[in-house]
Structure formats: C-alpha cells, structure tokens
Amino acid sequence: MNRMPCMEAVVQVLESEGVDTVFGIPGAAILPLYAALQNSSIRHITVRHEEGGTHAADGWARVTGNVGVCIGTSGPAGTNMITGLYTALADSIPMICVTGQAVTSKLHQEAFQAVDIVEIAKPVTKWAVQLKEPAQAPWLFREAFRIARSGRPGPVLIDLPLDVQRGSCRYDPALDAPLPVEVPRPLPKAVRAAMDLLEEASQPIILAGGGVIIGDATEELRSLAEHLQIPVQVTLMGKGAFPEDHPLFAGMAGTQTQTRWGNAAFLESDLVLAVGARFGDRHTGDLDVYRRGRKFVHVDIDPMQIGRVFEPDLGVLGHARPVLADLRDEARRRGGPKEPGRWPRRVAELRGTMGRRDDFEDVPIKPPRVFKEINEYFPRDTTFVTAIGLYQIWSGQFQTTYLPRRYLVCGQAGPLGWEVPAAMGVKLAHPERQVVAVVGDYSFQFLMEEVAVAAQYRVPFVIVMINNEYLGLIRQAELPYGMNYAVDLHYGEGGIDHVKAMEAFGCPARRVELPGDIRDALAWATAEAADKRLPVLVEVMVEREANAAMGPSLESVKEFEPLPELITADWSD
Numbered sequence: 001m002n003r004m005p006c007m008e009a010v011v012q013v014l015e016s017e018g019v020d021t022v023f024g025i026p027g028a029a030i031l032p033l034y035a036a037l038q039n040s041s042i043r044h045i046t047v048r049h050e051e052g053g054t055h056a057a058d059g060w061a062r063v064t065g066n067v068g069v070c071i072g073t074s075g076p077a078g079t080n081m082i083t084g085l086y087t088a089l090a091d092s093i094p095m096i097c098v099t100g101q102a103v104t105s106k107l108h109q110e111a112f113q114a115v116d117i118v119e120i121a122k123p124v125t126k127w128a129v130q131l132k133e134p135a136q137a138p139w140l141f142r143e144a145f146r147i148a149r150s151g152r153p154g155p156v157l158i159d160l161p162l163d164v165q166r167g168s169c170r171y172d173p174a175l176d177a178p179l180p181v182e183v184p185r186p187l188p189k190a191v192r193a194a195m196d197l198l199e200e201a202s203q204p205i206i207l208a209g210g211g212v213i214i215g216d217a218t219e220e221l222r223s224l225a226e227h228l229q230i231p232v233q234v235t236l237m238g239k240g241a242f243p244e245d246h247p248l249f250a251g252m253a254g255t256q257t258q259t260r261w262g263n264a265a266f267l268e269s270d271l272v273l274a275v276g277a278r279f280g281d282r283h284t285g286d287l288d289v290y291r292r293g294r295k296f297v298h299v300d301i302d303p304m305q306i307g308r309v310f311e312p313d314l315g316v317l318g319h320a321r322p323v324l325a326d327l328r329d330e331a332r333r334r335g336g337p338k339e340p341g342r343w344p345r346r347v348a349e350l351r352g353t354m355g356r357r358d359d360f361e362d363v364p365i366k367p368p369r370v371f372k373e374i375n376e377y378f379p380r381d382t383t384f385v386t387a388i389g390l391y392q393i394w395s396g397q398f399q400t401t402y403l404p405r406r407y408l409v410c411g412q413a414g415p416l417g418w419e420v421p422a423a424m425g426v427k428l429a430h431p432e433r434q435v436v437a438v439v440g441d442y443s444f445q446f447l448m449e450e451v452a453v454a455a456q457y458r459v460p461f462v463i464v465m466i467n468n469e470y471l472g473l474i475r476q477a478e479l480p481y482g483m484n485y486a487v488d489l490h491y492g493e494g495g496i497d498h499v500k501a502m503e504a505f506g507c508p509a510r511r512v513e514l515p516g517d518i519r520d521a522l523a524w525a526t527a528e529a530a531d532k533r534l535p536v537l538v539e540v541m542v543e544r545e546a547n548a549a550m551g552p553s554l555e556s557v558k559e560f561e562p563l564p565e566l567i568t569a570d571w572s573d
Contacts, residue, residue, distance in 0.1 A: 001170040006137035007036040009171035013141045015041055017178055018066050021428050023053040023421075027073020029113065030100030032165035034071075045428065045457060048449040050077045052421040054084020054097060055410075055447070059385065059425030061093050063405050063433075065216065067148045068093070068425070073100040075113025078159070079120065083415050086124040088155040090412035091237065092214055094148035095155040096141075097121075101130065103163040121157040130159040134167025138176065146179040152302040153214060184301060186318035191326045194273065194297050194316055195334065198327075201271035201295070203343045204230050205250055210237030210411070211276015211301065213404045215320035218242070221275070224328040229338040231347045233262055235277050236396050239407040244400045247340075250347045255285035255557065256550045257396025261354035263554045265347045267293075275299040276320045279309040280412060286553035299323050355564055356549070358398055364543040365515050366561065367391070367466055371398035373518040374464065378436060381406065385423040386438040388414030390472035393548040395438055417446025420535070423461050424454045434526070435461035441539075442471055442489060445496065451505045451535055460529035462522070463537045468544045469495050476547050490544075502537045509537035 010033065014022070021043045026034045037044055047053040050072045057068030068088075072081060078099040088095040101107070102114035121128040127147045131140055144156040198204055212221055218241050225232045225242070231250035232242045236257045242249055251262025266272075272294055277283075279298075284290040287310055298305075298312040299320065306315035316323060358372035371394060378384075380402045386395050386409050401407040408426065410418045423437035444465055454461070471487040478484060489495050502509035508528045512521045518540060525536040551557035 001172045001175075003168050003170050005032070005036060006134040006167050006169040007033045007165050009138040009169055010141050011036040011040045011042065012171070012173045013138050013176070014069065016173060016176070017145050019069050021045060021060060022069040022071055023047050023056040023060075023425070024071030025050060025053065025073065025077065027077060027100055029074035029102060029162050030071060030098070030160065030165070032162070033098065033100070033160065045453060047421065047453050049447060050080035051083050051417070052447045052450040052453070054081050054095070055087070055415070055418045055421040056425035056450070057095050058084060058088050058093050059408060059422030060429045061088075061095055062408050062422075063383065063426045064429045065214075065405075066094070067145055068095040069098065070095070071098045073113070074102055075115050078115065078117035078157070081157070082120065082124060083413070085121055085155045085157060087410050087413040087415050087418065089124050089126070091410060092153045092210060093155065094153040096144050096148055097155065097157045099157065099159050100165070101159050101161040104161045105163070107161070117157065118159050124155070125157050126154040128157040128159075130161065131164050134164055135169045137169055138171050142176070142179050146181060149181045152305070183319045183322060184317065185322045186299075186316050186326055188326070190314070190316045191323070191330050193314055194299075195327060195330045197271060197295060197297055197314060198228065198230070198273065199334070203269050203346075204271040204273065205266065205269045206230050206232045207235065207272050207274040207277055208232055208238040208241040209235045209275060209277025211320045212238055212241040212324075215276060215301070216404075217275075217321035217324050218404045220321055220324035220328060222246075224324050224331065227328060227331050227337050229340050229344055230273075231265065231344055233266065235280070235283050236409060237411045238277065239396070239401045239409070240404045243402040245402065247348065248344060251351065252396065253554055254283045255552060255554065256282050256393045256548070258554075258557065259397060260356060260557070261350040263557060264350045264354055267554055268346065269294050271295045271297070273297045273299070275324060276301070278305060284309070285551070289553040289555050356397065357562060357564055360561075361515055362543070363514060365513070365518070365540060367394045367542050367546050368398050368561065369515045370464070370466060370518060370540050370542065371395065373522060374436070374438070375400050377519055377522045378434065382434045382436055383408065383426055383430070384436050384438060385409075385419050385426060387418040387440075387443050388416060388473075389440045389443060390468070390476065390546075390548050391438060391440045391466040393473070393550065394466070397549065416443040419443065420447055420454070420463065421450040423463075424450065424459050427459050427461050437461060437463045439463055439465050440472065441465055441467040441469060441496070441498065444498070448501065451502065451507060454535045455506045458533040459535065460533045461535050462525045462529055463535055464522070465498060465537060465539045466542055467498070467539050468542050468546065470544060472546075475545070498537060498539045507534045507536060508532060509539065511539045511541065513541045
C-alpha cells in the first residue's frame with residue numbers, strides 16, 4: 001500500500017464521500033490540509049466568518065442530504081463554529097467541522113490559539129475528536145461520516161494538530177469506500193399495534209416532523225395518508241413533507257408557527273401518529289392542552305426521543321421511511337383504500353373557514369401582505385431559507401410549501417444570521433434552483449459580510465427583508481411586562497440603509513414602501529439575480545409594531561389582525 005501525506009488521504013476520503021464543496025477560512029494551523037485540497041476536485045469557498053461557514057455547510061447538507069463540511073484554523077476559528085454545530089445538532093443535520101490545532105507538544109503550554117476545542121464542542125456534537133496519529137487520518141474521517149449520517153444525523157468536530165497533519169500514512173483509495181449506515185426497521189408487532197390504534201380512532205391525524213424529510217420518506221407518508229384518508233399536519237421542520245395544496249393537508253399546530261385551522265383540527269383529533277417529530281415546546285405549548293383527549297403514537301429513529309417530552313401511548317423505534325412503508329403495507333393487507341369520510345371533510349371545512357387575512361392594503365405594509373406576494377410570485381419548487389424572529393413566525397403561518405427540502409429553517413437553535421450563508425450553501429449545491437432567503441433586518445446584520453462571499457463567487461439568490469427596525473419578537477415578548485426596552489433599532493432617517501450596504505458589496509437592492517410595489521420588486525430581483533449572478537435584496541418596510549398571532553397553548557392563541565368572517569357548515573354524515 002502506498003505511503004502518502006495523511007491530509008491527501010483525508011481529501012480522497014472527502015471526495016469519495018460525495019463532498020464537492022467545502023466552506024472555510026485558511027490559517028497557519030490548517031495549511032497541510034489546504035495543501036492537499038488545492039489539487040483536488042473539491043471546490044473551496046472562502047467565507048468571511050467561521051460561523052457563516054458552518055451555516056453554509058448546513059444549508060448545503062439540508063438540500064443534498066449529504067454531509068456538509070466546514071474548515072477553520074485553530075483557536076477562535078473553532079469557537080466561532082460552536083453556534084453552527086449547535087444548530088446542526090438541534091435540527092439533526094449531518095455536518096463535519098474540521099479545525100487546525102497547535103502542535104501536540106505545545107498544547108499544555110498555552111500556545112498561540114491553542115484551545116481545547118474538543119471539550120468545548122462535545123455538548124453540541126455527536127462526536128468531537130482530536131487526531132492523534134497520521135495513520136488514523138483516513139479511518140477517523142470515514143468514521144466521522146458514518147456517525148454524522150447514522151441514527152439521528154448530526155455534526156462531528158475533528159481537531160487536527162499541525163504536526164499530525166504533516167505526517168504520512170499508508171492508504172489506497174481503491175481499497176476503501178464509505179462505511180455502511182444502518183436503516184433500522186420497526187418491529188412488525190409494533191407496526192401492527194400502531195395500525196390497531198389508527199383503526200380504533202375516529203379523528204386521527206399524522207404529524208410529520210423534520211425526520212420525514214431527513215429520512216426521504218415523503219412518498220411513503222403520502223401513500224399511507226391517501227390509503228387511510230387520514231389528514232396530515234406538519235411541524236415547522238416538517239414543512240414540505242406533505243404538499244400544502246393536498247386535500248388531506250391539515251395545517252400546522254403550534255403556539256407560534258401555526259395556522260388557526262391547524263390548531264382547531266389538532267384539538268378535535270383523537271389520535272396523533274407523530275413521525276420524526278420532537279414535540280418541541282413551541283409546537284406543543286401547554287402540554288395539558290396538547291395531550292388532552294387524544295392518544296399518541298411516537299415514531300422516531302432515536303430511542304432517547306421517545307418519552308422525552310411526554311410518554312406516548314405507543315413508541316415505535318425505526319427510520320421514518322421503512323416505518324411509514326410498513327404501516328402502508330399493513331393498511332393495504334387489512335383492506336382497500338378508504339373513501340374520504342366525515343373527518344377529512346371536517347378538516348376541509350376548518351381550512352375553508354378559519355384562515356387569516358393576507359390581503360391588507362395598509363401603509364406601512366402589514367407583514368402578511370409580503371407573504372401573500374411571495375406565495376403568488378415564486379413557483380412551487382422555489383427553495384426558501386429563513387431563520388428566527390417575527391418574520392419566521394409570519395413565514396410559518398402564511399408561506400405555502402409543496403416539496404421536501406424546499407423550506408429550510410433553523411428551527412430549534414434559531415441563530416440570527418443563518419439565512420444568507422445557508423442560502424448560499426443551497427444555491428451552490430443546486431445552481432438550477434430558485435433560492436429565496438426571507439430575512440429580518442436584525443438577523444441580516446448578524447452575518448451580512450457573507451453577502452461578499454456570494455458576490456465574489458457569483459452565487460445568485462433573492463433576499464426578501466421584512467424590515468420593522470425592531471427586535472420585533474422580543475418587543476412583542478416584552479408586552480406583558482409593559483416594556484419597550486432596548487429593542488428599537490431605528491436611528492437617523494431610518495437606521496441602516498440596507499440598499500447602500502448591498503451596493504457596497506457590489507450587489508443590487510431595492511426598497512419597497514407600498515404594498516402594490518412588492519410584486520414588481522420581486523420580479524426585478526429575480527431577473528437581476530439571474531442576469532448579474534449576484535444576491536439581490538428587496539427590502540420591504542413594514543409596520544414597525546406589528547404583532548404575530550401566538551399564545552401559551554393551542555387553544556389560546558391571540559390574534560392581532562382582523563380575521564375573515566367565520567362561516568360554519570354541517571360536516572356530519
């Protein structure tokens with residue numbers, strides 16, 4: 001077996017694992033790896049901040065289903081990656097962060113930029129490890145990819161001391177390949193028990209979480225729902241698991257990102273089949289209300305998730321795809337396709353009578369109007385990227401999604417600044433896709449330097465900014481305290497001029513202040529992005545103190561805007 005620089009072996013492992021793009025910033029302690037990268041087929045994107053690099057790798061991973069890779073040097077490079085690692089862990093995203101490190105003989109001497117990044121990263125990774133021997137390099141990376149992909153996917157950190165990087169190892173890529181990843185199947189008796197509960201229920205729903213998308217199980221979900229005529233809800237992370245124009249779509253339940261009719265349907269259900277969902281607190285709200293009057297079947301690949309928030313009536317351990325496929329097959333064995341019954345008709349009635357208005361003509365612009373224009377202008381296969389704040393809540397409440405891996409959101413960790421680098425990662429993974437980042441003004445400012453990266457590498461996408469010149473979600477959260485404190489971002493003639501900021505990066509931008517101008521601005525931005533091969537901003541100035549509908553439980557969501565007139569109908573047989 002030939003001897004080669006161990007970092008060249010690592011790069012060959014990356015290539016064989018399907019990595020074609022990495023995001024990073026070179027530094028002195030990681031240069032042996034960069035020396036190997038320069039002669040490879042892998043494209044390197046030099047980001048402006050290591051956190052931005054992790055979010056770009058995260059976006060790349062979410063749309064490809066493969067393992068994203070971010071690289072940095074020693075010291076603060078690794079600590080800057082911690083937020084990205086936490087985000088990937090929270091949302092089950094496979095990612096590998098690679099850090100350089102001081103030489104091993106200096107680690108105990110407080111050498112320059114020598115920090116114990118392995119210990120720092122352990123709470124926010126599936127595995128954090130330091131390479132000790134050059135001979136281990138290719139095998140350690142193989143194991144890192146296996147761990148990142150297996151079970152509940154997540155991030156890995158690999159720390160590379162400089163002296164170890166300079167070593168050599170015996171490696172023949174022709175004799176090596178990616179390690180197999182187990183896809184755990186459910187026990188047949190557990191599938192039968194779940195089907196028994198579904199058949200006993202008169203008003204069941206299927207709750208599709210992010211695990212359905214991660215597990216590429218959307219077709220199995222749809223075929224099961226259609227065979228049994230069971231309405232399907234999605235969580236925020238599950239948006240796109242089920243087409244929202246399907247007659248069995250039952251909306252979203254939650255205390256923030258929810259639909260009125262989704263909450264109403266959930267509260268009328270008597271059984272919830274939850275697949276790949278964590279029962280996050282902003283989905284469930286008050287657990288007494290959430291659980292009251294219904295049974296739960298919880299399907300998850302991670303045994304530690306079942307019973308973590310509350311004890312279900314039945315736990316089913318397994319990968320979402322084989323579980324849903326086995327449930328469908330069991331349903332088929334028990335009988336032919338069911339006809340739509342009274343319960344799907346009831347859900348349809350709720351959908352038709354418990355919507356929210358988005359047709360406001362007010363000036364300043366009301367945020368729901370922005371999402372009406374987004375829904376009507378962009379095609380159904382557009383990939384949307386959004387992060388955290390009131391704009392994410394409005395997005396979850398009003399945006400429509402039809403396909404998997406087309407609505408990306410940092411759901412659990414919620415780091416501000418995620419959208420622009422994540423959108424860049426998405427576009428680099430799928431250059432043929434229309435990509436739109438929906439951002440808030442404050443979140444945009446967190447990592448706005450990554451616009452320069454997209455400009456440098458000619459990565460075109462549209463940025464739609466909902467600008468209220470506030471920390472809007474926190475301003476609303478302060479209302480019960482009688483406060484409006486430390487959340488106002490307005491100064492001068494209008495705070496930061498984001499149009500000029502984009503122009504400083506060499507990118508087009510336009511500000512919109514009238515609702516009737518939004519559609520033309522979206523069309524202009526789409527054309528400009530395609531023509532100039534650059535990110536393009538549409539900054540929409542919205543009502544500064546607009547509030548999003550939310551509340552402590554599914555039955556006590558407060559509405560702040562006028563509602564359509566409620567019409568009731570007879571849905572009984």
